[in-house]
Amino acid sequence: MDNYKVTFEPEGRRTLVKKGETILEATKRVGVGIRSECGGQGICGKCKVALTDKKSVSELTDTERKLLTSEEAASNFRLACQAKILDSLTVYVPLESRMRIRRIQIDGIEREVKLAPQIRKITVTVPAPSLSDIRSDSDRLLDSLKKPGLGNLSIEYDILRNLPEILRKAQWNIAVTVWNNQKVIAVEPADAANKLYGVAIDIGTSKIVGQLIDLTTGRTLAVESIENPQMIFGEDIITRINHAILHPKGLRDLQATVIEGLNKVTLGACKNAKIRPEHVYEMTVAGNTAMHHLFLGIQPKYMALAPFTPVTKRAINVSAKEINLRINPCANIYVLPIIAGFVGGDNVADVLSTRIHKTDEISLLLDIGTNTELTLGNKDGLISCSCASGPAFEGGHIKHGMKAVTGAIERVKINTDTLNIEYETIENTKPVGICGSGLVDIIAELLRYSLLSKTGRLNPEAAIDKFREKDGLMELTLVQKKDSGTGEDIVITQKDVRELQLAKAAIYTGCAILMKRKGIKIENIKKVYIAGAFGNYLNLENAKTIGLLPDVPSERVAFVGNAAISGARLTLISRKERIEAEQISKTVQYLELGTDLDFEKEFISSIKFP
């Protein structure tokens, strides 16, 4: 077997590869983060790399001819997922092809609830055995725990194994961790009495966030977040589900990968807070339905096919050891219930943390992403739906679109006098592309200055010098080559505008149909909650200008950030909130837009700008 050496620049990282492996595969091995929104299927064209020597790799494929400009091809640019390695070589990974620091929304709104977790620690002194007291170790322990409020306790089998040694080493002074007043899940010397921790987790498609909570005080001790390591199997949900379906070990790999991610987050948080992971006795996990299934290793195939059936909607309790989470092995993992195939545990957590299921006033909750989940109503009933808003807000299907990572244009204004475009980038570096909030801004500004018509046509007549036609497509230059971080112009094209129109129309249609079903008019909506990272950087007026959000007074709109982690935290610190989460999962009505008779009409009429 031939082994070739591949060097990745500018880091100079090296790895050995086998003949025929793609450059993308090699990047994974060496830990060079490279964009591959389509999971290496030759669709997104984001994994461009430059080679020192075109002879060391396989010939240009048809896919590459389609996705690379002739200039790029001539400069030895290739798609990492297409080019197969035939000899040792050096690969240059340009800035715009890299995964970079992403803005992760780790804070949610904090709602005060009474601290009443599912687990508690009880200190007892157990009488030592004697010839006149021959009770078994477990009976003498359980007899000592006969206290008001503690029912018919049992001891986890795993704990029995070493129980006699622990009791005697602790000289019968014991701290007992009890779950749900039912089960003894840990027995330790009494000096561990105050060490009672839990972790709340939000598994997003692209990020994992964890909060480490002291369950004796309710205080958050540490927050950790990472990119969801399942990214290496594809950036979007459908690519990952396909991986689970098509590869015999695919589901297992996806599960193991996300669990490794949770371990990283949890152990990182424990390290920061200087606590021992075995003192974490419970974890609560919120995620969309796909993340929920993949985390639990449950086959997600039929969720991706009509009629989009999830395997289970209920909350699930599993022990840490069952799924290899490296906290206390008998710790309980509570996985929040879901509402439907496209409305997951993250939405249950959103509802729980905003309490829209408890208020008199009518609220609308939006969680904007590739799928945007909408929930509308009040304490008398909530209805939810999911709109296929597409990846435009995350930079997908947009010529120079990108996620909200370093170098992304996140705010745009058009100068009233010069009509010049002014922008800000994340981390204030040279711009390399445009992210969702920037895109909303530029479209709104173009509308404002009539550079774009209500029907969505770019209007070059209004400022002829800003526009040009390329490959038969009108485009507007946002950043000139000399100012950009990529060495190329950053533009917005007519096609990009159309993508955004489809995205905002999908969301608007969802809102319109939910309102119609509930018989609610726009003026009755007293509160609009926008969850998710995208919301936080969004210019509200611009979002209303383009018709992404319904036209409600700005003071009624609240950005709630990562409401999913807030909800997960609530279920960790309060048993009552956990029961509410289950109620939400059971009672929120789900509307399948695909089967709604008004959908097409509404959608078409929503494409125009307001």
Place this chain on the structure above:
Amino acid sequence: MDNYKVTFEPEGRRTLVKKGETILEATKRVGVGIRSECGGQGICGKCKVALTDKKSVSELTDTERKLLTSEEAASNFRLACQAKILDSLTVYVPLESRMRIRRIQIDGIEREVKLAPQIRKITVTVPAPSLSDIRSDSDRLLDSLKKPGLGNLSIEYDILRNLPEILRKAQWNIAVTVWNNQKVIAVEPADAANKLYGVAIDIGTSKIVGQLIDLTTGRTLAVESIENPQMIFGEDIITRINHAILHPKGLRDLQATVIEGLNKVTLGACKNAKIRPEHVYEMTVAGNTAMHHLFLGIQPKYMALAPFTPVTKRAINVSAKEINLRINPCANIYVLPIIAGFVGGDNVADVLSTRIHKTDEISLLLDIGTNTELTLGNKDGLISCSCASGPAFEGGHIKHGMKAVTGAIERVKINTDTLNIEYETIENTKPVGICGSGLVDIIAELLRYSLLSKTGRLNPEAAIDKFREKDGLMELTLVQKKDSGTGEDIVITQKDVRELQLAKAAIYTGCAILMKRKGIKIENIKKVYIAGAFGNYLNLENAKTIGLLPDVPSERVAFVGNAAISGARLTLISRKERIEAEQISKTVQYLELGTDLDFEKEFISSIKFP
């Protein structure tokens, strides 16, 4: 590292060993079963082997000088546990040092109970999902199971993982296995509807017996039994417990070994009955307290030290996958509860199968072994104790004693005319030693012909030619060298008689004290049950003659064989019996003889023969 070749004759089995390993360690590696009652501690002297070359092993130890005759030492006999290998060599393992086919009691009494197992299979047709029926797979399954008698069912997490594929492959016609009307533990295509099996297991210190039961009919389909493979860690309980205490991985090894044994028994039974192991959905396990703890991997240390505290007395339910049993992974393993440190789940099963806890008449139940467990009483209350009867009935501490395996003398008579000794051996081979039932016979016969006094002194005057004195100890020859399988005389010594006296006195004392505590006279005992293999080969009259059993009319005595497996079977086929087993564990009173004030007086007065 030097590797030496060791060949075991007469089989010619070979293995490589490292310098300094003992011959006993080498036999374990190559699967040559060798006696080692003390677990290789240099106490029992049973592991004698003959070498071709004395220079290939370490020098004779003090232990060997004590346990080998000078003749044996001169003929290159060594103890396998003492001799360390220093070079390649050939080892001859003589017949009397081998573990051989043992009589295993695999049948118990069969008591008819109504078939009502903890598990059942239900066939349902589940409606397929559609856009107008978007329930999750698990909800649609559970909704189909809403039937009278089935409560609030949940689905085991492990089953969820593959649930969608199974439902669709089976085209929604499903056989569901439900445990305890609570949990769905298996989901299969409807054609598996009638395949519902269980296994009842008795883990004895020296044997494992399993019965495979069809739980749709209650019929026993196959019975399998093997030596308990933990034998390689020592034949008696205390040696094994010491192994668990002294070696870091000792407990884990002991657990893994007995579980491998259960797998062997179970898979063997499945193979014989031509059923698939995944169709075994429940197992019930009875064992003494040490076997119970070792099987569950629970630390047994404090059971072996005063006040002999077990870790748990309660019944335990674990899933097959948790302890690596190779039946259906979600199968429930029900481990019978115990009564006390020395009165285990096997005794609970004994009581259950004899029903002495349900009768008006007073019964006495004996399970004779190294520890003999006694239970006395009726439906108004039972009391139990354990007597340290010692290993004499299993051949231990008896000069030519052996277990009831091939070549053991199991029956003895003295010819009225010639006073010659007549005997029968197991498998009718040449005699190599004497087992428990033979020992009882010879003692009774010696008493009958006044060759032994009531105080236990051999009486050479009565037949001077049968006796001889050796090393200051009187002995009687049972088999002459020319007739024996070992090439040596088989004898019974004055010391052997004393051992038997201690053993029978321990049991008799236990009976006497239980009777005193309950205020029961011997004539009130209407039934005596003798459980265990030993009982079956015992001559009842002889047992009464020597005072091993109380003097009750023979028609009141019943040999119930392996009552433990019968009890395990009852808990498998009937939920009601399982509840009774738990009642027995809770209500049978345990008397610790060690703390009884009458013990010493009773014991001394029981040493004499009646």
